[in-house]
Amino acid sequence: MSEHYARPVAGHVPVLRLGDVLLVTLQGDLHDGMASQLQQDLAETIAASRVTGVVIDISGVEIVDSFLGRVLAETAAQTELLAARTVVAGMRPAVAITLVELGLTFPELRTALNTEAALALLAQPVVANRPDGEGRP
Amino acid sequence: MSEHYARPVAGHVPVLRLGDVLLVTLQGDLHDGMASQLQQDLAETIAASRVTGVVIDISGVEIVDSFLGRVLAETAAQTELLAARTVVAGMRPAVAITLVELGLTFPELRTALNTEAALALLAQPVVANRPDGEGRP
Numbered sequence: 001m002s003e004h005y006a007r008p009v010a011g012h013v014p015v016l017r018l019g020d021v022l023l024v025t026l027q028g029d030l031h032d033g034m035a036s037q038l039q040q041d042l043a044e045t046i047a048a049s050r051v052t053g054v055v056i057d058i059s060g061v062e063i064v065d066s067f068l069g070r071v072l073a074e075t076a077a078q079t080e081l082l083a084a085r086t087v088v089a090g091m092r093p094a095v096a097i098t099l100v101e102l103g104l105t106f107p108e109l110r111t112a113l114n115t116e117a118a119l120a121l122l123a124q125p126v127v128a129n130r131p132d133g134e135g136r137p
Numbered sequence: 138m139s140e141h142y143a144r145p146v147a148g149h150v151p152v153l154r155l156g157d158v159l160l161v162t163l164q165g166d167l168h169d170g171m172a173s174q175l176q177q178d179l180a181e182t183i184a185a186s187r188v189t190g191v192v193i194d195i196s197g198v199e200i201v202d203s204f205l206g207r208v209l210a211e212t213a214a215q216t217e218l219l220a221a222r223t224v225v226a227g228m229r230p231a232v233a234i235t236l237v238e239l240g241l242t243f244p245e246l247r248t249a250l251n252t253e254a255a256l257a258l259l260a261q262p263v264v265a266n267r268p269d270g271e272g273r274p
Contacts, residue, residue, distance in 0.1 A: 014197035
């Protein structure tokens with residue numbers, strides 16, 4: 001297991017492994033370089049560790065812009081392609097309001113009130129005939 | 138449960154709840170104000186939620202100084218007083234080397250290789266008469 005543990009480097013957002021799920025906690029500002037590095041780290045860790053889900057906790061994110069919105073959507077899409085599911089957890093009410101005002105509602109993005117609820121969501125079996133298709137047995 | 142969920146504010150380090158454990162992921166530089174705010178947030182969340190343990194993941198911390206070392210030791214001591222246990226997870230080898238070189242070994246601090254191991258450690262029953270904790274499995 002430990003050989004699959006993501007090795008963090010300076011400027012990286014740590015990717016924690018909790019059983020079959022990876023947990024990422026976004027804090028403060030996410031710069032362009034960190035975002036693309038995070039996407040790469042996540043993709044490599046999913047591929048190497050065969051986890052079934054990713055939780056991105058954004059309860060520490062106070063201000064959201066279209067960049068962060070795009071990062072979340074892209075990360076979720078990339079995770080789906082690698083046959084894992086993404087849940088965005090802990091979105092602050094003000095962030096949700098801002099995203100809607102920006103016209104960014106991301107219907108394909110699963111959300112949960114907090115990380116605990118997100119983990120519970122990922123522990124549920126995938127419902128068949130979901131139009132956005134999880135691809136997991 | 139949700140009323141016990143730590144409400145994060147800008148400049149705060151998010152405190153995530155996972156069952157009976159709180160998880161804090163330190164990333165990059167921890168400023169003085171953030172450290173004391175984190176200690177206050179943790180103390181209040183422990184008192185309000187009756188969790189039994191705190192995991193502080195420092196795998197995203199590349200550079201350590203005596204300030205961070207003191208914060209970790211103080212946070213652990215404070216958590217013990219509130220009848221919960223602290224495990225520091227994911228310390229990078231370079232950080233461990235630096236702490237020893239600084240003369241900061243913190244024998245009272247429990248550590249684990251990663252967050253998953255820390256959660257497993259906290260799930261174990263408390264061993265009687267072990268004042269200095271379990272350390273490594």
